Amino acid sequence: MNRILKSRLLWPLVALAALLLACTVRRPDILGITVLDGHLFGAPIDILRNSAPLLLVALGMTLVIATRGIDLSVGATVAIAGAVAMTFIASSPDPGSVGTAVGAVVVALGLCLVLGLWNGFLVSSLGIQPIIATLILMTAGRGVAMLITGGQITTVNSAPFAQLASGFWLGLPVAALIAYGVYGVVALLVRRTALGMLLESVGINPKASRLAGVKARTLTWTVYALSGLFAGLAGLIFASNTMAADANNAGLFIELDAILAVVIGGTALSGGKFNLGGTLVGVLVITTLTLTVTVLGVSPLVTPLFKAIVVVAVTLLQSPRLRATLAGLGRTRPQEVRA
Numbered sequence: 001m002n003r004i005l006k007s008r009l010l011w012p013l014v015a016l017a018a019l020l021l022a023c024t025v026r027r028p029d030i031l032g033i034t035v036l037d038g039h040l041f042g043a044p045i046d047i048l049r050n051s052a053p054l055l056l057v058a059l060g061m062t063l064v065i066a067t068r069g070i071d072l073s074v075g076a077t078v079a080i081a082g083a084v085a086m087t088f089i090a091s092s093p094d095p096g097s098v099g100t101a102v103g104a105v106v107v108a109l110g111l112c113l114v115l116g117l118w119n120g121f122l123v124s125s126l127g128i129q130p131i132i133a134t135l136i137l138m139t140a141g142r143g144v145a146m147l148i149t150g151g152q153i154t155t156v157n158s159a160p161f162a163q164l165a166s167g168f169w170l171g172l173p174v175a176a177l178i179a180y181g182v183y184g185v186v187a188l189l190v191r192r193t194a195l196g197m198l199l200e201s202v203g204i205n206p207k208a209s210r211l212a213g214v215k216a217r218t219l220t221w222t223v224y225a226l227s228g229l230f231a232g233l234a235g236l237i238f239a240s241n242t243m244a245a246d247a248n249n250a251g252l253f254i255e256l257d258a259i260l261a262v263v264i265g266g267t268a269l270s271g272g273k274f275n276l277g278g279t280l281v282g283v284l285v286i287t288t289l290t291l292t293v294t295v296l297g298v299s300p301l302v303t304p305l306f307k308a309i310v311v312v313a314v315t316l317l318q319s320p321r322l323r324a325t326l327a328g329l330g331r332t333r334p335q336e337v338r339a
Helices: 002-006 010-026 043-050 052-066 074-090 098-125 130-149 159-166 174-192 195-204 206-211 216-242 254-264 276-296 303-318 320-330
Strands: 033-036 039-042
Touching: 010 276, 010 303, 039 043, 043 052, 043 174, 043 276, 052 074, 052 174, 052 195, 052 216, 052 254, 052 276, 074 098, 074 130, 074 216, 074 254, 098 130, 098 159, 098 216, 159 174, 159 216, 174 195, 174 216, 174 276, 195 206, 195 216, 206 216, 254 276, 254 303, 276 303
Parallel strands: none
Antiparallel strands: 033 039
């Protein structure tokens, strides 16, 4: 029992359950799942689909934070990926073909991988602080996306590309299958191989890890490259959902939601030990929070405040100092024995 109470996942799971309970009280049938044309539909399926882009971005962010870094450029990378894909399809002589859609995906992901490698180069080779190195691309990235689209919202009509966000396979959304599939592969790699331990060693003490023979520079390059790649994949899902590239709004503030999801999940921003399971729970909390706000009829103007209250409450409950204080208040002091 004590192990459960001390778990970092306890309060994020309690918050998730509370949000789902609030939705159920307002609309008792909201968690129901129906089958239509061989596909699953319902609020839980919507949560899985809508959480896909954030899960991809938060997954890369977790790996970066594990090495004592941060990646503020993921939002700009999301915008660049959508801009490249939409422009590629729009300029193609056959926008509706499968080959064009595949080419757009490959080109966009290739560029995002290069952008991630650029961040890794600035951090690991030039020794620039991660927050400054990624702030460069965060600032310039949307300008690059604007140059690619010519400052316009580029719209296309490509049925194969639209399947990324609106398609179904085996009754489940393609976007969710992609995101959770990538999550499963990364989780297996970092927990069933030595990769996770090496990442934690770099985050805990980079100098000691290098002296021990760990290739800290290569690992840093790798995590930033993966962060860029995952953000690019999230950008393709965003673009596929609207079939348009909006350089100003695509992925706006997603880097903040990703960091919040990582923190809610119990991963410390100081680096070292990380929790992929906690990141998944954090992503579900933030996505479900959006659904809860809609169901409860909260004004969109107040939504950021509502989100902040939930995040602050969860992080405070996770604080070791606060939990120790509350535990101390619950103990009764032994009475003094008089002679």
